[in-house]
Amino acid sequence: MTQPLRLELRTAPHVAKGNSVERIMFHVVLALLPICAFAVWQYGLSALALIITVTATCLLTERLFNRLSGTASTLSDWSATITGLLLALTLPPSFPLWMGVVAGFAAIALGKALFGGIGYNVFNPALVGRAFVQAAFPVAITTWVPAYFPSRFSEFIPTTLTMPLMTPPDIGAWVKGHMVDGFTGATPLARWKFENQVAEFGDMLSGVAAASVGETSALIVLVCGLYLAVRRFLDWRIPVAILGSAVLVALLFHLLEPGRYPPPYFVLLSGGLVLGAVFMATDMATSPVTPLGVWIYGILIGVTTVMIRYFGGLTEGIMYAILLGNALTPLIDQVTQPRVFGAGKGKKA
Amino acid sequence: MLRFPFPVSRFPIFTRKTFSRGVHPDENKSTAGSPIRRMPFASRMILPLAQHIGKPAVPLVRAGEEVVRGQPIARANGFLSVPIHAPADGVVESIELKPSARGPWVESIVIRVYEASTQEIRWADPRDLDALSPKELLQAIQDTGMVGLGGAAFPSHAKMTVPGEFAIHTLIVNGCECEPYLTCDHKLMREHPDDLMTGIRIAMLAIGARRAIIGVEDNKPDAAAAMRARLPADGAISVEVVPTKYPQGAEKMLIKALLGLEVPPGKLPMHVGVVVNNVGTLTQLGQILPAGQGLTERVVTVTGPGINKPGDYWVPIGTPMRTVLDWAGARDVSEREIILGGPMMGQAVASLEVPVTKAVSGILVFDRNHIEAPTQRKAYPCIKCGECVNSCPMGLNPSMLGMLAARREYDLMGSDYHIGECFECGCCTYVCPAHIPLVQQFKVAKAILRERAAAKAPAHESGERFDFGAPPTHGRKPSVHPE
Numbered sequence: 001m002t003q004p005l006r007l008e009l010r011t012a013p014h015v016a017k018g019n020s021v022e023r024i025m026f027h028v029v030l031a032l033l034p035i036c037a038f039a040v041w042q043y044g045l046s047a048l049a050l051i052i053t054v055t056a057t058c059l060l061t062e063r064l065f066n067r068l069s070g071t072a073s074t075l076s077d078w079s080a081t082i083t084g085l086l087l088a089l090t091l092p093p094s095f096p097l098w099m100g101v102v103a104g105f106a107a108i109a110l111g112k113a114l115f116g117g118i119g120y121n122v123f124n125p126a127l128v129g130r131a132f133v134q135a136a137f138p139v140a141i142t143t144w145v146p147a148y149f150p151s152r153f154s155e156f157i158p159t160t161l162t163m164p165l166m167t168p169p170d171i172g173a174w175v176k177g178h179m180v181d182g183f184t185g186a187t188p189l190a191r192w193k194f195e196n197q198v199a200e201f202g203d204m205l206s207g208v209a210a211a212s213v214g215e216t217s218a219l220i221v222l223v224c225g226l227y228l229a230v231r232r233f234l235d236w237r238i239p240v241a242i243l244g245s246a247v248l249v250a251l252l253f254h255l256l257e258p259g260r261y262p263p264p265y266f267v268l269l270s271g272g273l274v275l276g277a278v279f280m281a282t283d284m285a286t287s288p289v290t291p292l293g294v295w296i297y298g299i300l301i302g303v304t305t306v307m308i309r310y311f312g313g314l315t316e317g318i319m320y321a322i323l324l325g326n327a328l329t330p331l332i333d334q335v336t337q338p339r340v341f342g343a344g345k346g347k348k349a
Numbered sequence: 350m351l352r353f354p355f356p357v358s359r360f361p362i363f364t365r366k367t368f369s370r371g372v373h374p375d376e377n378k379s380t381a382g383s384p385i386r387r388m389p390f391a392s393r394m395i396l397p398l399a400q401h402i403g404k405p406a407v408p409l410v411r412a413g414e415e416v417v418r419g420q421p422i423a424r425a426n427g428f429l430s431v432p433i434h435a436p437a438d439g440v441v442e443s444i445e446l447k448p449s450a451r452g453p454w455v456e457s458i459v460i461r462v463y464e465a466s467t468q469e470i471r472w473a474d475p476r477d478l479d480a481l482s483p484k485e486l487l488q489a490i491q492d493t494g495m496v497g498l499g500g501a502a503f504p505s506h507a508k509m510t511v512p513g514e515f516a517i518h519t520l521i522v523n524g525c526e527c528e529p530y531l532t533c534d535h536k537l538m539r540e541h542p543d544d545l546m547t548g549i550r551i552a553m554l555a556i557g558a559r560r561a562i563i564g565v566e567d568n569k570p571d572a573a574a575a576m577r578a579r580l581p582a583d584g585a586i587s588v589e590v591v592p593t594k595y596p597q598g599a600e601k602m603l604i605k606a607l608l609g610l611e612v613p614p615g616k617l618p619m620h621v622g623v624v625v626n627n628v629g630t631l632t633q634l635g636q637i638l639p640a641g642q643g644l645t646e647r648v649v650t651v652t653g654p655g656i657n658k659p660g661d662y663w664v665p666i667g668t669p670m671r672t673v674l675d676w677a678g679a680r681d682v683s684e685r686e687i688i689l690g691g692p693m694m695g696q697a698v699a700s701l702e703v704p705v706t707k708a709v710s711g712i713l714v715f716d717r718n719h720i721e722a723p724t725q726r727k728a729y730p731c732i733k734c735g736e737c738v739n740s741c742p743m744g745l746n747p748s749m750l751g752m753l754a755a756r757r758e759y760d761l762m763g764s765d766y767h768i769g770e771c772f773e774c775g776c777c778t779y780v781c782p783a784h785i786p787l788v789q790q791f792k793v794a795k796a797i798l799r800e801r802a803a804a805k806a807p808a809h810e811s812g813e814r815f816d817f818g819a820p821p822t823h824g825r826k827p828s829v830h831p832e
Contacts, residue, residue, distance in 0.1 A: 008686035008698055011789045013775035014713070015374055016691040016723035017528065019782040021732055077729065119730030119783070121520040235735065289621055289735035289748045333749070340767045341601065343371075343609040 025078035045094035055084030057104030065113035089214025096162035106132035195215025225278035241298020276318035291338035394667030402431035419472035434643030436665035462485030474641035499627035502708035525598035528691025538572035655714035729783035737777035747777035754790035
């Protein structure tokens with residue numbers, strides 16, 4: 001032994017499970033890619049451009065705030081990528097790209113960086129971005145185009161390339177020219193709310209209805225979510241609680257007044273419920289950590305979503321339901337501390 | 350018990366013979382197959398006077414004095430203390446400060462071993478077990494110098510002394526060995542079941558229990574079979590197999606797994622009528638107490654990626670780390686991590702002069718390329734994934750506790766979030782994807798809270814609860830140490 005011996009001194013435990021924040025986030029990105037791919041297949045160039053623009057904006061904004069706060073780059077933890085992809089999936093495919101930039105900037109700047117970055121944010125950043133542009137651009141965010149229009153891989157939807165700070169052109173005529181059979185220009189939720197029409201089960205599962213980029217096929221979202229849950233990168237209890245409670249409440253209303261309230265499958269498959277339940281409400285930083293808290297949080301979101309849809313002014317409720325759940329998370333955690341081993345059951349330890 | 354046609358032990362929900370939460374680290378028990386081998390004497394043995402929880406022993410020898418193997422060289426200093434016996438024939442070289450596993454230099458007896466020292470124990474006082482009263486039996490246990498060999502090093506006679514207000518119905522014998530890598534208890538159960546039965550009889554007599562249950566994890570079926578073959582006919586002792594899970598070897602977890610009883614916060618197993626002893630402790634007690642010998646050696650698992658000849662060895666107590674590593678073939682690398690105990694709760698050592706003491710159950714060597722400690726990775730802010738909450742066997746909220754620790758809200762951690770119940774098993778740090786040193790922060794918090802409590806309480810009271818005269822780092826409660 002010629003070399004001096006160096007002994008590492010570390011405190012126990014000396015082994016680790018080998019999980020990491022980057023690994024969890026990377027797998028979430030992987031699980032989002034099939035959904036993005038399906039959206040591009042449905043809506044073509046415009047969806048692709050929107051996804052890329054929004055994600056790039058999120059990454060650049062994250063980097064900008066790294067610079068401003070003088071910290072090392074946090075892009076490698078993949079969390080900004082997730083925010084970008086998720087945000088793009090909640091926007092309509094015809095959404096102008098410059099508005100996408102605004103949404104991406106708002107998501108990271110207001111939703112994440114101001115709170116201190118990953119782990120410190122109170123609200124899901126993607127939903128903060130979405131809520132921001134919903135308030136700012138109410139028309140653009142409710143302008144829908146048909147899926148599978150034939151020229152989707154050769155031309156952009158006219159609104160996509162709107163000049164920055166300009167109002168997008170009206171695309172009523174363009175939509176007529178690219179009409180796909182059965183397209184009405186309104187989402188199934190809006191059609192139910194204002195016209196009392198309930199969409200077909202099969203259509204809703206496969207995604208021909210008007211919807212945001214990633215909201216059309218519940219099936220793909222569920223499969224991707226299942227992958228994450230099986231690999232334990234996602235807490236399965238949250239989507240189960242949200243979807244289960246939403247279906248139960250919907251069933252209750254449907255049984256009470258079948259003519260007025262739609263069947264549960266419609267509530268489950270319409271709008272962003274599945275996407276929100278699987279990918280947004282499960283954001284770790286903004287959901288509770290205690291086992292009981294997770295169930296309360298999920299049920300709260302599920303019930304609130306249905307209530308907003310049935311009794312609120314909006315057609316869709318999942319976004320505000322999740323934001324409400326996020327806001328209540330610290331309180332839920334506080335009142336649902338786990339029972340300490342050996343402490344009397346039911347009594348406060 | 351009901352027999353199911355499929356291995357129900359794989360599904361704890363059916364058998365319920367386990368505890369809630371916990372983790373499943375890679376077992377890495379590659380040394381389990383081979384028999385225990387004997388390690389020769391080192392040329393120089395170092396015996397710290399404080400190898401146990403409690404008051405350090407008082408030397409009975411002086412520099413220059415000759416000792417024989419098995420001779421008491423230090424006596425117990427009061428009730429919570431045990432004697433120390435010479436591990437080999439030789440001469441006392443000095444009594445001086447030597448490095449200890451935890452860092453500080455401690456008073457130690459150094460023996461230069463004669464080259465021709467025999468393995469025979471030449472200082473013994475055989476006893477007739479049947480002729481001893483319970484009090485004499487406890488005295489005999491103390492005279493062996495026996496302590497909890499699972500790692501806690503709590504004096505065995507003190508653990509078996511049951512105050513009048515408790516009635517003990519069951520002795521639980523802890524053969525879980527839930528720490529990864531370690532196999533010393535496994536082999537003692539397999540190779541010395543008769544000694545174990547003798548040790549169990551002694552412990553049952555001492556504590557007044559009428560039955561004993563040996564709890565063993567289902568990754569050691571050969572050990573369970575070996576013990577079942579040696580069970581006494583009267584049915585007082587039984588073997589129960591529990592699903593493998595860390596930290597099942599913690600006393601409170603094992604009591605929950607075997608009996609379904611939960612020891613209340615801040616209480617000892619005696620409060621639910623149970624005393625828990627480690628299999629290694631009872632096996633060696635069964636060997637040495639009837640023979641009237643002292644504890645001079647123990648089984649140590651020497652393993653890890655940095656060891657060429659991993660295995661379990663009978664190591665004389667006092668053998669310096671350097672001798673053990675040379676004998677077991679430590680790889681010749683300049684950078685490594687050496688851990689005393691298991692990888693989940695073990696202590697990294699800073700010097701190769703540190704000796705094997707009564708508390709050392711394993712020596713793990715990770716060479717440079719295999720150091721996997723989570724603390725060497727970049728720490729993220731807590732992302733509140735809840736993995737720690739789902740792994741904490743004590744039902745704590747490590748996520749919340751970690752955030753409070755970062756803000757130094759130690760009093761709040763103690764009053765509202767039960768940090769005192771944490772027994773530092775390390776599950777939270779093991780699972781944390783953000784690599785936050787949770788259990789490390791908790792150790793600091795507990796130490797600070799102990800100091801604050803000691804500063805507040807009058808001097809005569811502060812000593813009672815935690816401080817058995819040991820250095821503050823030893824003040825963790827011995828009752829729940831995983832073995």
